[in-house]
Amino acid sequence: MTIAIHESALIRHFNTRKETLRAWEEKVGCRFSPFRGFKMPDSRLYVEHPEFLDSIVDLVLTNERHIFIRGPVGSGKSTLMLLALRDLPTLADRRGNKFITGYVGMTGLYEKQMAAAIADSLRIKYRRSWESSQIIETVAQECLKRYVEEKSRTALFIEDVADNQEAAFHKLRYLADLPTEEMVDAYEGALDEPIITLIMSGTAEYWNAMLNFLPQIADRTEPLDVPPLDDAKALEFIGRRIAYARGEIDKFDPDNFDIHPFTQEAVIILNQAAHGNPRDIRMLARGCQQVAAENFKRFGDPVVSPEIAQLVADAYVTILKEVR
Numbered sequence: 001m002t003i004a005i006h007e008s009a010l011i012r013h014f015n016t017r018k019e020t021l022r023a024w025e026e027k028v029g030c031r032f033s034p035f036r037g038f039k040m041p042d043s044r045l046y047v048e049h050p051e052f053l054d055s056i057v058d059l060v061l062t063n064e065r066h067i068f069i070r071g072p073v074g075s076g077k078s079t080l081m082l083l084a085l086r087d088l089p090t091l092a093d094r095r096g097n098k099f100i101t102g103y104v105g106m107t108g109l110y111e112k113q114m115a116a117a118i119a120d121s122l123r124i125k126y127r128r129s130w131e132s133s134q135i136i137e138t139v140a141q142e143c144l145k146r147y148v149e150e151k152s153r154t155a156l157f158i159e160d161v162a163d164n165q166e167a168a169f170h171k172l173r174y175l176a177d178l179p180t181e182e183m184v185d186a187y188e189g190a191l192d193e194p195i196i197t198l199i200m201s202g203t204a205e206y207w208n209a210m211l212n213f214l215p216q217i218a219d220r221t222e223p224l225d226v227p228p229l230d231d232a233k234a235l236e237f238i239g240r241r242i243a244y245a246r247g248e249i250d251k252f253d254p255d256n257f258d259i260h261p262f263t264q265e266a267v268i269i270l271n272q273a274a275h276g277n278p279r280d281i282r283m284l285a286r287g288c289q290q291v292a293a294e295n296f297k298r299f300g301d302p303v304v305s306p307e308i309a310q311l312v313a314d315a316y317v318t319i320l321k322e323v324r
């Protein structure tokens with residue numbers, strides 16, 4: 001007996017859709033969708049906000065305050081953190097101190113999970129059986145040793161910091177307050193600045209919550225708002241992604257780049273709908289690609305016109321409201 005396997009309707013539609021998108025990509029010279037999501041950020045796709053980056057660098061160098069990178073979901077907090085995480089270990093501050101970095105990307109952590117995540121991220125050994133305070137004390141001692149013996153400050157990146165359990169904050173606060181008075185006494189004035197700099201991220205709501213519930217950390221932390229993309233930067237965002245998908249990103253010139261098959265007006269419409277949020281621009285641009293690909297199949301023109309952009313922006317209005 002044989003069982004006939006028929007191509008299901010879903011598979012057929014799926015494949016047709018893929019072919020339609022593929023044909024459009026080929027037409028515009030792309031090897032894959034320019035609006036694909038990437039797990040790890042590629043600095044070549046990053047549209048810079050020079051003043052914003054300057055203010056972060058300033059704060060890190062002066063080492064007087066911790067940092068809270070503030071912005072809505074999709075504004076680019078994680079991207080910035082991951083890029084900074086990669087660059088900091090290659091730099092030194094004005095005293096010649098180097099940086100050792102740790103990154104806690106998980107959230108919803110309890111006290112002990114937070115302590116363990118911090119130790120892991122800084123490659124500090126501890127025993128599973130230890131209490132969280134024991135783990136944190138070991139982290140503190142190791143960071144002190146790194147500071148004194150290796151002239152290395154610790155920069156600890158904590159993503160969406162307020163999404164963790166309240167008790168976890170006490171561990172962070174202890175680290176944020178280092179060196180302790182005993183340490184300062186023991187080193188007779190050699191420790192006159194924080195040895196651990198916290199670089200946290202979160203939304204404005206969470207920052208406000210932190211002001212209320214954790215004034216001890218908030219008072220010593222500088223909130224920095226991730227700027228939204230203006231129209232020029234939104235154009236660059238699209239331009240970089242298209243160049244990347246064409247395999248031409250290494251030749252990208254921010255003063256002279258191609259956004260074809262997008263029209264300038266279309267990008268401006270998308271940026272308005274997205275309020276300059278890069279995640280939303282990417283989502284809308286992907287929607288435009290789909291409509292433009294259908295058009296290309298039927299009429300042979302791959303362009304993303306202002307009409308297409310408006311259509312997609314209107315269709316996404318409710319979705320964007322919900323996810324924000």
Ligand SMILES: Nc1ncnc2c1ncn2[C@@H]1O[C@H](COP(=O)(O)OP(=O)(O)O)[C@@H](O)[C@H]1O
Binds near residue numbers: 037038046
């Ligand atoms: N300055 C930027 N230039 C280019 N792409 C960006 C920029 N900021 C964010 N993105 C993109 O936007 C999306 C959301 O960014 P993400 O860092 O995850 O935001 P958040 O952590 O604030 O929620 C990612 O796809 C990221 O690559």
Ligand SMILES: [Mg+2]
Binds near residue numbers: 077078079159
């Ligand atoms: Mg994030």
